[in-house]
Structures are given as C-alpha cells and as structure tokens.
Amino acid sequence: MTHQLNSRRQVAFMVMAVLALMVTAWIWLALHGTATAAAATTPSTPTSLRGRALTATSVTVSWHSAADATRYAIIVDGHERETTDARSVRITSLKPASTHDINVQAIDASGHRSSRSVFLPVTTRAGTSCTLYAASSGGTNSGDGSRVHPVSTATRLVELAGAGDVACLSGSFVEDLTIRHGGTRDAPLTLRSTPGLSRATIRGRMWVTDNANNVVIAGLNIDGTNLDGGELPSPTIEGDRVRLLDNDITNHRHHICVILGSIHGFGAARSAVLDGNRIHDCGRRPGNNHHHGVYLENAIGTRITNNVIADSADRGIQLYPSSQNALIARNVLFRNGEGVIFSGNEGYASNGNRVVDNVITWARTRYNIEYWWPEGNPVGQRNLAARNCVWHGAWGNIAEVEPGLPRGFETRSNLTADPLFRAPTSGDYRPRSGSPCSGQFSGLAPLTRLT
Known part of the structure; x- marks a missing residue:
C-alpha cells in the first residue's frame, strides 16, 4: 500500500513539473516570440x-x-x-x-x-509686416518712420522701434549700429530688409548690448568692417534670445565676425540663434589664431543651424572659453583655418555642446574638429561630435587624444568622405549627385549666394 502511494506521488510530481515547464515555455514565447515578430515587422527609419x-x-x-x-x-x-x-x-x-x-x-x-x-x-523666417521704415535714399531722421516718411539711418529706426515692431531697411547704411533695447519673448523687436526690395546693407560695427533682449536681425548684408579702422567683432551679441537669420555676414578679412557674450563684464549671451546665414571671409589672412567666423566666448544654449561658414582666417566656430549646451547642426564649414574647436581657459570650460550632422571640410591650418584644454584649467564635459561629414583637414579631420592629455569631447559615427561640392571656390556648396554626405545637407542652408 505504501509503495503504491509513493508511486502515485512520483507521477503527480512529474506531471506538475511538466506543466510548470510548459507554462514557463509559453510565457517565454509570449514575451520573446512576440517581440521578435514585432521587431521583424518594424518598418525602416525615414x-x-x-x-x-x-x-x-x-x-x-x-x-x-x-x-x-x-x-x-x-x-x-x-x-x-x-x-x-x-x-x-x-x-x-x-x-x-x-x-x-x-x-x-x-x-x-x-x-x-x-x-x-x-x-x-x-x-521660421522673420516677420514680414513692416511697422517702421528707414530708407538711406529719400529718408530723413525728422520723419516718423512710416512708409511715407521713413527715417534715414538704421540707428534712428532702432530708436523708434519697440516690442512687436518689424523695422524695415532699404538701401545701404554706413554707420555703427548699437541696439540698446529689444522686445519681449512673444513680441521681439525685428530689424530686417524691406520685403520685395533688394537686401539692405549695414556697413559698420553692429553691437547688441546686454540690455537688448529678444531681437531678430534678418535678411541683411552685414559688413562689420569697423569705420574707425579698429578690430572689434561685428555683430557683437550680448543680449539674450537674439536671432540672426538669413544674413550675409563678413568683414572682408579684417577681424572676428560674430561673437556671442563676454567673460569680461559685458554679459553672457543666452539662447542666441544663428540660422540660414552665410558667414564668410572673417579675419586677416593668413591667420593669427584669433580671427574666427563665429566665436562663443560666454554663451549659453546657442543654436547654430543651417549656416554656411567659409574662409575664416582661424576657427569657423570657436567654443571658447565658455560655451554651454550649444547645438551646432546642419552647417557647412569650408576652408576655414580650423573647423570647430572645443576649448576653455581662464578657469572656464565649454560643456554640453553638440556638433552633429555638419559638413566640415578643408581646414587650411589644422584639424576640422579639434580641442584645447590648457594646463591648470577644467576640461570640458559632455561635448559630442557625431554624424559629421569631415574631409581634407590640413593636419587631419578629428584631432586624436595626445598622450597624457584629456580630449574633452566624444566622437560617434563621423564619416570621412568628400562631400562633392559643385563649385566651392565659387561659393556653390550644393552636393553633386552621389555625394556620400547627402544626409548632412538640410536643404535650408544657403548653399548658393543669398539674394
């Protein structure tokens, strides 16, 4: 009797074990089999x-x-x-x-x-509904800035403008322009060329002071040549939420073009946007290591997107000494002294900057992407260079880590390839058919000259 009872117990245990295995297998298939099937049917990524x-x-x-x-x-x-x-x-x-x-x-x-x-x-582009006007020919500063009574200088136009105004320029203005006030987040002060006319030109130093927040500067030819023969950067941006959109910016090889912020008491530039600009021929040749296209000296949350930056004497984009959390994406950098640098000094380091999906080529002096962290100063953290197309840097494309020195930025999935520009020495940066770098071109950067 005892023997029969033990046999029955053994059979029951075996049945229970088999059932447990079947349940486990069913659960595994439900989880892993379904996931595998779903993965197999997931469409490809656009x-x-x-x-x-x-x-x-x-x-x-x-x-x-x-x-x-x-x-x-x-x-x-x-x-x-x-x-x-x-x-x-x-x-x-x-x-x-x-x-x-x-x-x-x-x-x-x-x-x-x-x-x-x-x-x-x-x-998106700047607002087009002009509320104030300046005309270099036919205007007078005794006018009220209306369409029928335009003022004659950009300085007077900006003095009249306030939050929500779209201040429109026509003609060529030779003057230093200092913008000392701005608009609001929802109603910026906009300075632009008059829609439907040729692009207006401002020749002279442009300075947006620390008090001038929420300013849009759009569709202009900006020649930052200092009228007094000096070498101050232009445009100098120290206000917050300043946007440079669709401008042609140069100084005909005299000094730095765009500078954002100052570590010497003039303020940090927060949330600046540079989009759709052609920034070119900045700084004296052959270069003195200080004349750059775009210089982020003390800048937080900058967006530099869809620009062409070409033929700067030194860096196309300099992140030094304190650029924090900048996005640098979908730009074309060509034939600058160097392309982009992650760097710091004077107790500062540039951190959290993303250099992604750009075409960075033909650095004349050193690397297309490089770094510099001087001894005794902090080293940058969370900096990234990813998915960029790089080609033909004088010393190489991306600076390698030197023995004993920190690099201060991470690299991922960068492509070394000729972007096959159509005619870059003539200012045409459109990719030819079959360009291996086609994924980095946004269609938004001004790859041919602005009109």
Missing part, C-alpha cells in the same frame, strides 16, 4: 530629411521613403503633430523666427513604428 519653402509661419519637410511604411508620423519638438501617407508635409501655424526640431517616424499597415529619424532643426 532618412534624408530636408526643409524648404520657409515662411514666417510654416516650413515644408520632405524625406526618403521607408520600407514597408504606409504612413508617417510628424514629430515637432518631441510631440506628434500629425500623420500623412505622403513623403512631405507642410507644418503651419508656427510663430515667426521660431526654432523647432522635426523628426519623422514610419508606420506600417499593422501599426508598427520605426525609430525616429535624425532630427532636422528649422527656424
């Missing part, structure tokens, strides 16, 4: 995002089709805005001179989603 047809309130974005996709989700600043079955979309109801990051996600017939595309940074 690539080659491009922007075009920017207005003050809209932007059109296109992309290459993704395998197995039936629809695409449009993600603006991290939030899904709409879906479409097309391969382009017009995003509307944006604010003038506003910045946005666009991603696209593919969706298949079963609702599976791809990973998000590489982001496309966009900035």
Whole structure:
C-alpha cells in the first residue's frame, strides 16, 4: 500500500513539473516570440530629411521613403503633430523666427513604428509686416518712420522701434549700429530688409548690448568692417534670445565676425540663434589664431543651424572659453583655418555642446574638429561630435587624444568622405549627385549666394 502511494506521488510530481515547464515555455514565447515578430515587422527609419519653402509661419519637410511604411508620423519638438501617407508635409501655424526640431517616424499597415529619424532643426523666417521704415535714399531722421516718411539711418529706426515692431531697411547704411533695447519673448523687436526690395546693407560695427533682449536681425548684408579702422567683432551679441537669420555676414578679412557674450563684464549671451546665414571671409589672412567666423566666448544654449561658414582666417566656430549646451547642426564649414574647436581657459570650460550632422571640410591650418584644454584649467564635459561629414583637414579631420592629455569631447559615427561640392571656390556648396554626405545637407542652408 505504501509503495503504491509513493508511486502515485512520483507521477503527480512529474506531471506538475511538466506543466510548470510548459507554462514557463509559453510565457517565454509570449514575451520573446512576440517581440521578435514585432521587431521583424518594424518598418525602416525615414532618412534624408530636408526643409524648404520657409515662411514666417510654416516650413515644408520632405524625406526618403521607408520600407514597408504606409504612413508617417510628424514629430515637432518631441510631440506628434500629425500623420500623412505622403513623403512631405507642410507644418503651419508656427510663430515667426521660431526654432523647432522635426523628426519623422514610419508606420506600417499593422501599426508598427520605426525609430525616429535624425532630427532636422528649422527656424521660421522673420516677420514680414513692416511697422517702421528707414530708407538711406529719400529718408530723413525728422520723419516718423512710416512708409511715407521713413527715417534715414538704421540707428534712428532702432530708436523708434519697440516690442512687436518689424523695422524695415532699404538701401545701404554706413554707420555703427548699437541696439540698446529689444522686445519681449512673444513680441521681439525685428530689424530686417524691406520685403520685395533688394537686401539692405549695414556697413559698420553692429553691437547688441546686454540690455537688448529678444531681437531678430534678418535678411541683411552685414559688413562689420569697423569705420574707425579698429578690430572689434561685428555683430557683437550680448543680449539674450537674439536671432540672426538669413544674413550675409563678413568683414572682408579684417577681424572676428560674430561673437556671442563676454567673460569680461559685458554679459553672457543666452539662447542666441544663428540660422540660414552665410558667414564668410572673417579675419586677416593668413591667420593669427584669433580671427574666427563665429566665436562663443560666454554663451549659453546657442543654436547654430543651417549656416554656411567659409574662409575664416582661424576657427569657423570657436567654443571658447565658455560655451554651454550649444547645438551646432546642419552647417557647412569650408576652408576655414580650423573647423570647430572645443576649448576653455581662464578657469572656464565649454560643456554640453553638440556638433552633429555638419559638413566640415578643408581646414587650411589644422584639424576640422579639434580641442584645447590648457594646463591648470577644467576640461570640458559632455561635448559630442557625431554624424559629421569631415574631409581634407590640413593636419587631419578629428584631432586624436595626445598622450597624457584629456580630449574633452566624444566622437560617434563621423564619416570621412568628400562631400562633392559643385563649385566651392565659387561659393556653390550644393552636393553633386552621389555625394556620400547627402544626409548632412538640410536643404535650408544657403548653399548658393543669398539674394
């Protein structure tokens, strides 16, 4: 009797063990098998995002089709805005001179989603509804700045302008321009060329002081040559939330062009935006290590996107000594002394800067991407150079770590390749068909001369 009872118990235990194994296997298949099946049906990620047809309130974005996709989700600043079955979309109801990051996600017939595309940074154009006018020919500073009674200088125009004004220039102005006040976050003071006319020119030093916040400067030819023969940078930006959009900026090889902030008591420039500009021929040749295209001296949260920066005597973009959390994306840098530098000094270090998805080529003096952390000073943290197309730096493309020295930035997925510009020495940076760097071109940078 005891023997039979033990046998029955053994059989029961075996049945329970088999059932437990079956349940475990079922759970594993439910978790891993389903995930594997889902992964197998996930559509590919959209690539080659491009922007075009920017207005003050809209932007059109296109992309290459993704395998197995039936629809695409449009993600603006991290939030899904709409879906479409097309391969382009017009995003509307944006604010003038506003910045946005666009991603696209593919969706298949079963609702599976791809990973998000590489982001496309966009900035809408400045407002076009002029409220004040200056005309270098036919204006008078005794006028009220109306269309029929324009003032004659940019200085007087800015004095009259306030929050929400769109102050429009026509003609050529030879004067130093200091902007001492701005607008508000929702109603900036805008200084721009008059829509429908040739681009206005300002020749002289431009200075946006620390008190001048929320200023938009757009669509101008800015010749920063100092009228007194000096070498002060121009434009000098010290106010917060200042936006330089769609300008042609140079000083015909005299000194630094754009400088942001000061560590010597003139203020930090916060949340500046440089988008869609051509910045070129900045600084005396052959270079003295101090004449740059764009210089982030004391800047926080800068966005440098969709610009062409070419033929600077020294750095195209200098992050020194204190650039914090800048985004440098979708720019074309060509034939500068060096491309971009991560650096610090005087007790400061540049931290949290992202140099991503740029075309950085033909550094004449040293590297396309480099660093400098002098002894006795802090070393930069959380700096990143990723997905850039680099080519033909005089000393190489990306500076390697020297023995015993910290690098201060991380590199990921950078491509060494000839971008195949059409005619770069003539100012045409459009990629030829078959360019291996096509993914870095946004369609928004002024690859041919601004008009």
